[in-house]
Amino acid sequence: MRHLISIKDLSDRELEVLVDKAEEYKRIFKKQDPNEVQQNHLKLLGRTIALIFSKRSTRTRISTEGAATFFGAQPMFLGRDDIQLGVNESFYDTTKVVSSMVSCIFARVNSHDDILKLTRDSHVPIINSLCDMYHPLQAICDMLTIKESLNYKRNKLRVTWVGDANNVVNDMAIACLKLGMDFTVATPPGVELSPIIVDAAREISKRKGSKLVLSHDSVEAVKGAHVLVTDTFVSMGEEYAKVAKLKQFQGFQVNQELAQYADSNYKFMHCLPRHKEEVSDEVFYSDHSIAFEQAENRLYAAMAAIDVFVVNKGDFEA
Structure with a gap:
């Protein structure tokens, strides 16, 4: 299972693929051809993508929820006041529970160590949506x-x-x-x-x-x-x-x-x-x-990440 932690962890080719996919999804989104839209909407229909956000956000939240919806998934926003993380529940327990019910977790957190904890214990791909070290x-x-x-x-x-x-x-x-x-x-x-x-x-x-x-x-x-x-x-x-x-x-x-x-x-x-x-x-x-x-391009970057890490299960050439 592949996670998106930082650009440093990607090969040159993998980075190129993500940028090219973002460009392609921008074309599809702008064109709004019914057949292409439906084809992509069915890819994650009936699935859920969680957004664990410890920090407020405008572009990251809108782009992530928009990208999840594009692929037919239901985005679930979990802010710091919405779940027990850091209050009555450990990172390990939260990660195990949330990842058992969703197809992917976008995490906007404080420390890079929080991202590493998520990747260590999650059953599904973790997309780093900002930590104090990286913003891929x-x-x-x-x-x-x-x-x-x-x-x-x-x-x-x-x-x-x-x-x-x-x-x-x-x-x-x-x-x-x-x-x-x-x-x-x-x-x-x-x-x-x-x-x-x-x-x-x-x-x-x-x-x-x-x-x-x-x-x-x-x-x-x-x-x-x-x-x-x-x-x-x-x-x-x-x-x-x-x-x-x-x-x-x-x-x-x-x-x-x-x-x-x-x-x-x-x-x-x-x-x-x-x-x-x-x-x-x-x-x-x-x-x-x-x-x-x-x-605006944050939307298409999120689409590319979902396509590679969730739809294609980490296969960059699919």
């Missing part, structure tokens, strides 16, 4: 968005991340490098990418001929970039440190002054929700921004 569904969605906008298969692209070293950049860096794109990470002094990610990224870089650059100079990092990406400076659970973090991240807002150093046809991405300290309105709402297209 976001990375699949992001690769589809870049492919649609700039076609990384035909063009040598340079993607630059400006901001915090968090779960989103961890999977995005690995995904970009696996697909042959160069990836630059610009973080404030004292904020470093995880050594686990750096080691894995450098191995991929050697194999693929793609380049990883780590920098604390936002201007230098942005020069010539085809894609600019940022995310929240204050992650969920870090609200207590907001004042200190905003001071630390001064000079790392993606604005017109910074973006002028990027490629003239650059694209801007943000996984949302966004705050003005991360990106100015002038950039976020400009013609360069593909953040809302990116948000």
